[in-house]
Amino acid sequence: MLNRKDLLGIKELSKDEINLILDTAAGFKDVLGRDIKKVPTLRGKTAVNLFFEPSTRTRTSFELAAKRLSTDVINFSVPTSSVVKGESLIDTALTVQALGADFIIIRHSSAGVPHLLAKKLRASVINAGDGTNEHPTQALLDAFTIREKKGRIEGLEIAIVGDIIHSRVAKSNIYCLTKLGARVRLIGPPTLIPEEIRGTGVEVFHDMEAGLKDADVVIMLRIQMERQGKGFFPSTEEYSKNWGLTAERFSLAKDDAIVMHPGPMNRGIEITSEIADGPRSVILEQVTNGLAVRMAVMYLLAGVKR
Amino acid sequence: MRGRFFYGVKMPKELMNKKDIDRALTRIAHEIIEKNKGIERLGLVGIQRGGVHLARRLASKIKDIEKKDIPVGLLDIGFYRDDLNIRKEQPVIRKTEVPFEVTDLKIILVDDVLFTGRSIRAALDALIDLGRPAAIQLAVLIDRGHRELPIKADYVGKNIPTALSETVEVHLEEEGLEDRVILEKVDTER
Numbered sequence: 001m002l003n004r005k006d007l008l009g010i011k012e013l014s015k016d017e018i019n020l021i022l023d024t025a026a027g028f029k030d031v032l033g034r035d036i037k038k039v040p041t042l043r044g045k046t047a048v049n050l051f052f053e054p055s056t057r058t059r060t061s062f063e064l065a066a067k068r069l070s071t072d073v074i075n076f077s078v079p080t081s082s083v084v085k086g087e088s089l090i091d092t093a094l095t096v097q098a099l100g101a102d103f104i105i106i107r108h109s110s111a112g113v114p115h116l117l118a119k120k121l122r123a124s125v126i127n128a129g130d131g132t133n134e135h136p137t138q139a140l141l142d143a144f145t146i147r148e149k150k151g152r153i154e155g156l157e158i159a160i161v162g163d164i165i166h167s168r169v170a171k172s173n174i175y176c177l178t179k180l181g182a183r184v185r186l187i188g189p190p191t192l193i194p195e196e197i198r199g200t201g202v203e204v205f206h207d208m209e210a211g212l213k214d215a216d217v218v219i220m221l222r223i224q225m226e227r228q229g230k231g232f233f234p235s236t237e238e239y240s241k242n243w244g245l246t247a248e249r250f251s252l253a254k255d256d257a258i259v260m261h262p263g264p265m266n267r268g269i270e271i272t273s274e275i276a277d278g279p280r281s282v283i284l285e286q287v288t289n290g291l292a293v294r295m296a297v298m299y300l301l302a303g304v305k306r
Numbered sequence: 307m308r309g310r311f312f313y314g315v316k317m318p319k320e321l322m323n324k325k326d327i328d329r330a331l332t333r334i335a336h337e338i339i340e341k342n343k344g345i346e347r348l349g350l351v352g353i354q355r356g357g358v359h360l361a362r363r364l365a366s367k368i369k370d371i372e373k374k375d376i377p378v379g380l381l382d383i384g385f386y387r388d389d390l391n392i393r394k395e396q397p398v399i400r401k402t403e404v405p406f407e408v409t410d411l412k413i414i415l416v417d418d419v420l421f422t423g424r425s426i427r428a429a430l431d432a433l434i435d436l437g438r439p440a441a442i443q444l445a446v447l448i449d450r451g452h453r454e455l456p457i458k459a460d461y462v463g464k465n466i467p468t469a470l471s472e473t474v475e476v477h478l479e480e481e482g483l484e485d486r487v488i489l490e491k492v493d494t495e496r
Contacts, residue, residue, distance in 0.1 A: 001395050027382060027399035036435045039385035296399075303396030 002300040006118040006125040009134035010175040018179060021296050022144050028299070029292035031068065042069040042302055047103040048096045049075045051128070055107055057263055057287070058128050058137075062105045065294035071103070093117045103298060106130075124301040132166050137297060138262050139172035141290040143180060145282055146217055148289070149258050154181030159211055159253075161187040162221030162243060162270055163232070165194045169262045170221055174202060187211035188243060191232045208243055215253040220245050220261045223270050236269050245271045247278075258282050321466055321474070322487035327447065330463030331360065334445055335367035337461050338414060345372050347440070349411045351379040353429050354400040356418030359480040360447055364416060379404030381415075386428035402432070409437035414461075418476040420446040423457035448487060450474050 002017055010018070031039055047066040049059050059075065066073045076096060087095075089108075096104060105126045106114050111133035118125040129135040147153055158177055164170045164186050174197075177184050184202045186193055193204055205211030212218065223239055233239045250259065259275055261283050267273050276283060322330070342348055345368060352361030358380050365378045381404065384397040415429055426444060433442060445461035450468040466489070468474060473490050477483035 024399045027384070027402065030402055031385070034436065039435070040431070041385040041390060044391075299399075300396055302390070303393060 007297050008114050008127050010136045010139050010172045015179045025144050025292040025296035028295040038068050040070045042071045045071040045102040046100050047071050047073045048101040050106045052078050052108040061290045062294055065291050097121050097123050129168055133168055134172045135168040136172050137294055138169045139176040141293040143176050144289045144293050145286050156182045156216040158182045158217040159185045159215040160219045163192045165192050167221050185211050212252040218259045220271050240269045245275050247274050250275055317491050319489045321489050324485035327485050331363050334461045335364050345376050347411050349377045350414050351381050353417045354382045356476050357416045359478045361416040377406045383428040383432050386431045408439045410440050412441045413439040414443045414445050416445045418447050419474050420449045420459050423453045423455035426457050427455050
């Protein structure tokens with residue numbers, strides 16, 4: 001049982017809680033394949049998307065997940081809200097709660113904002129990405145996708161490639177996949193992999209070829225263009241040459257390896273179109289699974305009495 | 307301190323044994339065939355979990371009689387329950403797998419115990435979201451009364467008058483138990 005009001009990160013979840021979310025998501029995935037892709041489960045509830053950072057995919061996914069559960073959704077995006085008039089974060093959240101929100105789905109550029117709101121609000125807070133801290137639903141949908149494709153997670157060799165240090169996706173994935181018993185390899189230049197991560201049970205590779213060898217799953221991270229020329233890597237061309245996933249490099253992984261990407265992709269930089277659109281890419285399935293996983297999270301959080 | 311030992315003891319009573327359950331299912335299989343004049347355009351849908359096992363047993367009995375396969379689906383009703391707002395814990399979601407088109411088929415819903423009727427109400431909604439069956443009939447192993455909704459079974463293994471303070475448990479081999487139906491008094495001592 002998921003005895004929590006909020007989903008703030010994978011760090012605090014147990015293996016059993018993660019598995020419960022994944023099992024529940026399987027039930028919801030089945031709903032998404034029907035003619036009537038909607039269930040009355042959370043009828044009468046309200047969810048608010050409170051996004052302080054631009055996002056199309058995650059916001060849309062949460063919105064549709066809520067709608068499929070018969071929950072009403074309001075999108076509260078920053079440029080049109082009172083936040084630009086100087087309303088404080090907590091006042092904004094309290095206002096949204098006073099409108100009757102049962103779920104507050106928040107994305108913010110500062111780490112820890114969802115945790116702060118969770119303490120102040122009665123509503124369930126779901127972290128949709130906080131700074132460089134965590135993006136728990138992305139990690140859950142990645143784990144769901146891997147489990148679905150590979151039948152298991154325990155014992156798999158899973159490589160995460162790219163900007164680990166700034167990536168909340170990588171961080172949540174590392175927590176999630178290691179808790180589920182996978183062996184996680186991190187691949188990237190020394191400037192983009194935090195030194196302190198060594199010793200947490202992950203393997204670090206500064207050589208792409210060595211890191212990809214015999215991997216079961218390759219998770220590519222998006223390179224953020226704004227980091228170019230700031231000392232992390234010299235240029236996107238140079239990055240692509242050393243760390244981009246080409247067909248040749250991907251052939252080093254196991255023959256049945258799958259490739260994943262949280263999107264949006266920089267085609268031709270961290271991943272070639274040949275691989276992204278190829279038969280072993282599960283990138284679009286990740287998007288579909290994201291809906292099922294977010295439905296499961298909302299469903300399970302709604303069960304807790306407060 | 308007496309009391310707990312003398313008044314709190316649960317008194318399980320066996321209502322049906324393996325043979326009784328088997329005979330009841332055999333009869334229901336015959337009744338289904340008789341009422342529907344064969345098994346043309348018929349499908350069985352078991353409600354998770356007990357109903358699923360019973361639906362499979364009925365399908366095999368019907369096959370023995372009619373020498374034809376009858377399709378079996380699995381239905382989880384968790385998403386359609388009416389008590390999601392008052393439960394402490396969310397029900398565990400199990401698989402829904404109805405591998406045939408329900409539209410225009412006569413569907414026999416199968417459950418182990420018919421009690422308040424609320425599970426059946428949820429199952430009807432779940433089923434109708436999958437399509438538009440030509441008709442829906444209900445088969446249950448036990449009808450223990452106490453209906454809260456206007457719902458009635460078409461096929462009943464055994465009618466058992468019960469008190470609200472009692473529970474009826476159907477144990478099945480598929481769950482690793484011996485086939486039996488047990489009536490238990492709930493501990494009412496305060």
